[in-house]
Amino acid sequence: RSKRGNVRAEQTGGAIPGIRSDISEQRTSVYGSGGDLSQRLRAYMPEALIEPFTRYLAQSGLHPVDGMIKWVFPIASYGDWARAVVTAGGISMKEVDIRTMRSKLVENLSFAGEILDLDADSGGYNLQIAFATGRVAGGGTSCAKYTNQ
DSSP, X not given: OOOTTSOXXXXXXXXXXXXXXXXXXXXXXXXXXXXXXXXXXXXXXOHHHHHHHHHHHHHHOOXXXXXXXXXXXXXXXXXXXXXXXXXXXXXXXXXXXXXXXXXXXXXXXXXXXXXXXXXXOTTTHHHHHHHHHHXXXXXXXXXXXXXXX
């Protein structure tokens, strides 16, 4: 969520499968009951966020996963359009069937968007690549078989 001038970001842990049991098991089995949660969090968030996040947990008393879901923190700044570029690299197009966007190496695996080694100039071209490859990749799914008739 963002608004110009008053930018906010929400860190959510709900999209990380198994994180609740993973962190709970790790705290008791590896680090002991008082374990070093900071060490385990390195797998789930950038190093610079761990100390502020553990401070937030101590103040809120929340379980780490609930804390990730509810934690709201301010963004200090963001870059300008000159620096807003797509990172080059990704899955080589030599490994992808462009008619279906399926992997040539792994059966039933499709790719779309910025995971692919495709980039373009600013101005919406990368969004167009994402939409177009997503449409092609989605066209090969079983759901698409029934909705496109």
